[in-house]
Amino acid sequence: MRSKVLAVLSLATMIPTLYMIFFYAPTEVTMGNIQRIFYFHVPLATGGYVSAFLLFVGSLMFLLKHDLKWDRFGACAAELGVVFVSAQIVTGMIWAKPVWGIWWTFDARLTLQLVLDLIFIAYFMLRAYLPDREKRAKLSSVFGLLGMVDVPFNYFAIYMFPTQHPQPVLGPAGGGVDPEMGTTLTISFIAFGFLYAYLLDRRLAIAKVEEEIDYLKQVVFAHE
Amino acid sequence: MKPVAAIVFKDIVIEMRSKESLSSTTMFGVLVLVIFNFAFEPSSLERALIAPGTLWVAISFAAILGLNRSLAMETDNDCLQGLLLAPLSRGDIYLGKVASNFTFMIIAELVILPVFVIFNNLKFNVQFLEIAAIAALATLAIASVGTILSTISANTRMKEVMLPVLQIPLTVPVVIAAVDATGRVLTGETAEISSWLYLLAGFSIVYLTVSYLVFEFAVEE
């Protein structure tokens, strides 16, 4: 039920979002139409950080409660993290090619996102090489915790380097945006928020089924 | 505190006997410096830009080698279980291994750093001492996170191969801080070094604390 509601909500918000991004929002003066990718890019980035935070919560809660549901929660959040951060990096590259003239540069924000992506991927490599379910949960939770503690340090370290990335336009230091652009971004955030919640909900349900299947396999093998 | 010292002392005695860890890590670190000289052939102008990077690649890779050796010593014959049976907390075992890893990495750097100075035609003056101080702090940061990560990786099917996969992304802030601080020492712009040193110190304190608390989950069955 909850999953259906989330599915309907994300579909119902995503369609107007797409319309607003491509037709309602005004064309940016210097960059032109390519700037529209920004309405995808920023919510994707936020999704990446939300995933990092959820992985932190999942890891911490597993270590405190020893309940495998928290390990599944962390792992599913980390999976969404890989998807969102990777998509964010790709949209950033598509934007950078015409605007900066390059696909990639080791600029602060790019590096930060790349490192976050690498930590998520390292987390999955670790899980893949831990066959025992309980050990996998315990050790990957320790790593998840250590990895997410690393994110603020990365942020400080990378921000002390001079950067090429446009400074945030929203927030205390930014100059603000056109109100129509602002509305589009807000709607886009809402749509991506529902999409994230829907994907996480589905993924958690699948993870639970996967675990049941593993258990049933064990039972079957034990009786053979 | 005494059991922590006992662990360090035990590791030193084993190293004096086997001479496996220090010789290989030091040699490896020096070789990385040599390779970089072939790879870049920096002119004296570019040297100040490239040199700090080569130093920290050498040190952080050598550290991974040493950390793996250090933990292999404990998992060989299940010695770690012996430590777990002793009346000290899991956190103290962690601190003991951090202290011993830190000591060995510093000893390796006592060779790697002078070689770095000679290869780059630097002087053994106050600059050298500044770089040594940065190295000490960054080494503590690497040892604090590397000790628990090597324990995690020893539990996987890939063992040693897993450690760099886990450690390199997590030590990015340490390497950035160390490289930039070393670069500033070489170019003489020492004004902003202190914020890098704070970052290294903060990193060490946070990782020492968190790892002290969660080490039991990394070692217990």
Place this chain on the structure above:
Amino acid sequence: MANTLALESEDIRKTFGHFIALSGLTLSVKRGEFLTLFGRNGAGKTTFLKIAATLVRPTHGKLRIEGIDIHQEPERVRRHIGFLSHNTYLYRDLNPVENLRFFGRLYGMPDSEDRIQKLLERVGLERRASDPTRAFSRGLHQRLGLARVMLHDPSVMLLDEPYTGLDANAVEMLNQMLDEAVAQGKTVVLTTHDLEQGLRAATRAAIIDRGKIVFAGDAKDPGIREAYGQYVRMGVPR
């Protein structure tokens, strides 16, 4: 002291994921008792001893050693425990004296030299005291392992399949040391699937199957032999 129980477990359960290793094990061992736990591989004997030795955390239940809760004060519990398995936990690059000295320091015994010498003589290793243990045979390793277990004079000895891989000589030595331990009033809990070795010095015996005690009784009682015979033939005795 009013409390004369050396080991007391209440409804200890342990699951590894979906696998149930222990399903509610309640057991008490009096001071000076020698209890042997029988059971096949995977019955939960080792898991139980590891929980008592604070190496594994139980999923549920309470366990006290010498009246001390393993969950609340694990470090104090470890002081009272001597744990021996077929692994000796010794550093191959250190010689016997260095190995024992290291463990002595971990147990907070700075002046352990005399005791180390005595123990090495006791296990017949005094002449090899300065050879790295790398070159030792399995039997010699096990003897040094015994010395390590006795080093801090534990009051509760937990032995997990100690006879596995021992030569006749080392079995003899282990038995002697166990007899001495009993004479000194130490408590012994031993697991094995060898009925004769297990019953040799035991005062009590129990059979564990699928994570539960399925039989418990006096070791001198022929009932244990009958039950074990039945258990080996057809699984759980009735």
